[in-house]
Amino acid sequence: MASFSGFWIICLHLLSFCLRHVVSRQIVYSLSEEVSPGTFVGQLAKDLNLKLDELESRALRIVSTSSKKHFDVNMKTGALFVQDAIDREKLCPNSIVCTESLEAIVNNPLNVYSIEVKILDVNDNTPTFPGRSQNIRISEHTVPGTKFPLLSAEDPDVGSNSVASYKLSSNQFFSLDVNTETDSGPSPELVLQKALDREKQAEIHLILTAVDGGKPARSGTASIVVSVLDANDNSPTFSKPVYKAQVPENVAVGTVVLKLNATDPDEGVNGEVIYTFKQGQRGVSDKFIINSSSGEIAIAGPLDYEDVSAYELRVEARDKGHSPLASHCKVLVEVLDVNDNAPDIKLTSLLDNVSEGAKKGTVIAFITVQDRDEGKNGKVHCAISKNSPFVLESTQGKYYSLVLGTELDREENELYNVSITAADEGTPALSSTTVVTVRVSDVNDNPPRFPEPAINVYVKENSQAGGLIAVVSAKDIDVGGNAHVTYSLFDSSNTPLSSVVSINSVTGEIYSMQSFNYEEIKHFHFQVQATDSGTPPLSSNVTVNVFILDQNDNSPVILPPYSEAGSVNTENIPYSAEAGYFVAKIRAVDADSGYNALLSYHITEPKGTNLFRIGSSSGEIRTKRRMSDNDLKTHPLVLTVCDHGDPSLSATVSVDVVVVESLDSMQPSLRQVPMKEEGFSDLNLYLLIAIVSVSVIFLLSLIALIAAKCYSSDGAFSSCSAPVVTTHPDGSWSYSKSTQQYDVCFSSDTLKSDVVVFPSPFPPVDAELISINGGDTFTRTQTLPSSEKTK
Ligand SMILES: *[C@@H]1O[C@H](CO)[C@@H](O)[C@H](O)[C@H]1NC(C)=O
Ligand SMILES: *[C@@H]1O[C@H](CO)[C@@H](O)[C@H](O)[C@H]1NC(C)=O
Ligand SMILES: *[C@@H]1O[C@H](CO)[C@@H](O)[C@H](O)[C@H]1NC(C)=O
Ligand SMILES: *[C@@H]1O[C@H](CO)[C@@H](O)[C@H](O)[C@H]1NC(C)=O
Ligand SMILES: *[C@@H]1O[C@H](CO)[C@@H](O)[C@H](O)[C@H]1NC(C)=O
Numbered sequence: 001m002a003s004f005s006g007f008w009i010i011c012l013h014l015l016s017f018c019l020r021h022v023v024s025r026q027i028v029y030s031l032s033e034e035v036s037p038g039t040f041v042g043q044l045a046k047d048l049n050l051k052l053d054e055l056e057s058r059a060l061r062i063v064s065t066s067s068k069k070h071f072d073v074n075m076k077t078g079a080l081f082v083q084d085a086i087d088r089e090k091l092c093p094n095s096i097v098c099t100e101s102l103e104a105i106v107n108n109p110l111n112v113y114s115i116e117v118k119i120l121d122v123n124d125n126t127p128t129f130p131g132r133s134q135n136i137r138i139s140e141h142t143v144p145g146t147k148f149p150l151l152s153a154e155d156p157d158v159g160s161n162s163v164a165s166y167k168l169s170s171n172q173f174f175s176l177d178v179n180t181e182t183d184s185g186p187s188p189e190l191v192l193q194k195a196l197d198r199e200k201q202a203e204i205h206l207i208l209t210a211v212d213g214g215k216p217a218r219s220g221t222a223s224i225v226v227s228v229l230d231a232n233d234n235s236p237t238f239s240k241p242v243y244k245a246q247v248p249e250n251v252a253v254g255t256v257v258l259k260l261n262a263t264d265p266d267e268g269v270n271g272e273v274i275y276t277f278k279q280g281q282r283g284v285s286d287k288f289i290i291n292s293s294s295g296e297i298a299i300a301g302p303l304d305y306e307d308v309s310a311y312e313l314r315v316e317a318r319d320k321g322h323s324p325l326a327s328h329c330k331v332l333v334e335v336l337d338v339n340d341n342a343p344d345i346k347l348t349s350l351l352d353n354v355s356e357g358a359k360k361g362t363v364i365a366f367i368t369v370q371d372r373d374e375g376k377n378g379k380v381h382c383a384i385s386k387n388s389p390f391v392l393e394s395t396q397g398k399y400y401s402l403v404l405g406t407e408l409d410r411e412e413n414e415l416y417n418v419s420i421t422a423a424d425e426g427t428p429a430l431s432s433t434t435v436v437t438v439r440v441s442d443v444n445d446n447p448p449r450f451p452e453p454a455i456n457v458y459v460k461e462n463s464q465a466g467g468l469i470a471v472v473s474a475k476d477i478d479v480g481g482n483a484h485v486t487y488s489l490f491d492s493s494n495t496p497l498s499s500v501v502s503i504n505s506v507t508g509e510i511y512s513m514q515s516f517n518y519e520e521i522k523h524f525h526f527q528v529q530a531t532d533s534g535t536p537p538l539s540s541n542v543t544v545n546v547f548i549l550d551q552n553d554n555s556p557v558i559l560p561p562y563s564e565a566g567s568v569n570t571e572n573i574p575y576s577a578e579a580g581y582f583v584a585k586i587r588a589v590d591a592d593s594g595y596n597a598l599l600s601y602h603i604t605e606p607k608g609t610n611l612f613r614i615g616s617s618s619g620e621i622r623t624k625r626r627m628s629d630n631d632l633k634t635h636p637l638v639l640t641v642c643d644h645g646d647p648s649l650s651a652t653v654s655v656d657v658v659v660v661e662s663l664d665s666m667q668p669s670l671r672q673v674p675m676k677e678e679g680f681s682d683l684n685l686y687l688l689i690a691i692v693s694v695s696v697i698f699l700l701s702l703i704a705l706i707a708a709k710c711y712s713s714d715g716a717f718s719s720c721s722a723p724v725v726t727t728h729p730d731g732s733w734s735y736s737k738s739t740q741q742y743d744v745c746f747s748s749d750t751l752k753s754d755v756v757v758f759p760s761p762f763p764p765v766d767a768e769l770i771s772i773n774g775g776d777t778f779t780r781t782q783t784l785p786s787s788e789k790t791k
Pocket of ligand 2: 291292293294
């Protein structure tokens with residue numbers, strides 16, 4: 001095929017060669033492009049040597065090789081004119097010389113004339129850039145001098161009408177270099193004049209102007225956008241070199257203390273900041289935590305002002321660039337004191353115990369009070385519990401001493417719990433308390449004490465030697481040896497007491513060493529001393545009053561002139577004796593006392609006599625009636641005197657009463673001599689005393705009965721007893737009151753009463769006591785018969 005088409009091309013050339021031979025000559029015209037249609041191009045007819053009138057007949061016509069018919073011929077004038085506007089750039093683009101080849105053809109004879117119209121360029125095109133703007137990306141690290149080619153502008157005009165020069169809008173970074181040594185016209189290049197800084201200017205806008213060489217020149221512009229590419233050339237910058245924060249020490253874990261702010265002007269990852277604590281800081285990581293992205297520093301662990309009062313943290317801020325840049329800052333965290341420590345009380349006891357005899361001012365303990373807090377929170381006041389015998393003396397600052405303020409008495413209080421309270425001045429205040437236990441040790445300052453100054457002991461006479469008669473006991477309120485009591489007899493009299501009583505020194509039991517005879521000794525007393533084992537020992541006394549209790553161990557004894565059974569006593573009475581005639585008076589005594597000595601007289605023989613009677617208490621024998629002739633002359637009487645003991649003892653006496661005609665025949669020697677008048681008056685006095693006593697006793701007893709107020713005292717004598725007055729069937733009275741007993745007997749047998757007044761064996765406790773070798777101070781009053789036998 002290729003060879004076939006090549007063949008036709010050769011043929012065409014040959015044909016055209018032949019035709020040229022036909023064509024006589026070539027006609028050349030020139031014409032500027034873009035002229036308006038109708039513009040005259042050349043006098044074609046004349047140039048072809050054709051007559052104007054032949055034009056029509058020979059049918060001159062223009063044939064163009066180009067598709068568009070730009071030219072035509074005026075058949076009348078024979079002129080060639082522009083039929084259609086010609087654009088050189090369209091007609092022959094890319095060629096510097098542009099010709100339009102036409103052929104003028106005439107018939108009769110056929111002639112072909114070749115016409116060439118040279119189209120001359122007109123500067124009708126402005127230079128244009130491809131695209132409205134050009135983007136150029138330049139890294140900010142680029143060195144000045146670097147060139148960046150720009151797209152050239154295009155101008156379809158040719159020659160000098162084409163792009164001749166470029167201009168760049170004024171700016172500080174770039175200059176323009178135009179390379180003219182290229183085929184395709186000058187090409188512009190940007191030349192970096194000055195280092196770029198994205199952070200200052202990230203985009204630079206330039207305008208490039210292309211100017212052609214036509215007259216007038218035409219120009220076109222393009223905008224050039226230079227984007228400065230970021231390089232990680234900036235380190236993060238903290239807003240402050242040092243950050244300060246204050247937190248109370250009780251701040252909650254998790255609380256944000258402060259927020260760091262480091263900014264990095266770089267772009268993207270180059271500007272993303274990571275915060276970290278610098279390595280190797282002691283005690284920081286367990287107390288603080290930093291949010292690497294936000295820069296917030298929060299509390300990670302509990303703070304304690306008393307441990308660390310300030311923290312200095314070093315923080316690094318680093319960007320995420322390829323080769324990261326970092327910077328540092330200091331964070332000062334000041335921990336504020338909070339009153340979180342109670343005062344601490346330290347105690348140094350000097351004495352385990354304090355002697356109750358210790359002097360005022362004795363130092364018992366040293367106290368140190370500390371509060372770890374600061375300022376008011378650490379200012380401590382110390383106080384001691386009130387009502388204690390101790391005082392707190394402030395020595396200096398936090399030192400105190402516990403001192404004895406008053407004297408002590410162990411017997412009152414042997415243990416003190418002294419509470420010491422320390423409080424600080426914080427709000428709220430914290431306090432702590434320590435209790436010091438102070439024992440008071442004993443001093444022998446109390447003697448043993450008997451419950452009563454004296455005790456009364458009653459011992460039956462004739463009781464066995466060696467019997468327990470009493471127990472004494474003394475209490476000592478001290479302790480230990482100071483309270484260990486021993487008993488001893490304290491011999492105040494000359495009589496060797498040890499032969500009478502003995503004492504068990506440990507138990508205080510008192511034993512008799514002999515049998516007592518009431519008739520010999522009725523009472524004695526001695527002292528028992530109780531002594532403790534302290535140094536020096538203390539002692540006290542108790543008086544022991546021993547009363548021997550009477551036993552009925554003595555029989556009544558008939559007093560002379562009568563004598564006991566065996567001998568016969570004789571009394572004469574006159575036959576004329578009236579009823580109630582005094583025959584005789586039997587007198588008896590009993591060594592015992594009380595009832596054991598209260599005697600009564602009876603006629604035992606003859607039983608049921610109707611002639612004589614005897615005053616049971618007076619012992620007076622009188623006649624019951626006058627004698628009669630039927631009566632015997634001699635009346636043997638057996639009289640018995642008995643006491644009121646249990647069992648009763650008695651004595652008998654025999655009296656023969658002889659009835660005589662006249663008393664003159666009586667033997668005066670046997671007669672009982674009656675008492676004298678003076679004696680009688682003495683007796684009257686005794687009687688008076690007795691009656692007054694009885695009256696007083698009555699009165700007292702009545703008062704006591706009315707009062708009827710009883711109270712009990714101790715032990716054996718505690719019975720609450722009103723005085724008791726009893727009337728005996730024989731007409732006698734007896735009066736008794738707990739510790740005292742008086743027996744008063746009135747005889748109703750006689751006008752002249754026998755009054756027997758004697759104390760019972762229970763004397764009043766506080767009565768004057770008899771000593772062991774003292775006399776018998778018991779009063780025993782017995783009125784002897786006051787009447788006498790009238791002669
Ligand atoms: C950090 O500081 C910059 C300027 O100093 C400010 O514009 C920005 O808002 C701050 N960022 C924060 C999170 O505080
Ligand atoms: C760090 O702070 C950011 C923003 O405040 C938050 O979203 C993130 O959860 C925090 N990270 C941690 C571990 O607390
Ligand atoms: C009191 O203290 C002394 C010495 O400090 C000691 O010998 C004594 O046994 C103590 N007494 C008591 C009752 O604790
Ligand atoms: C002192 O304290 C002790 C122990 O706490 C207690 O047993 C005792 O009863 C207290 N004594 C006084 C007098 O408060
Ligand atoms: C004990 O009695 C004796 C003699 O009466 C006396 O000298 C002594 O002082 C008394 N002792 C006391 C402690 O009363």
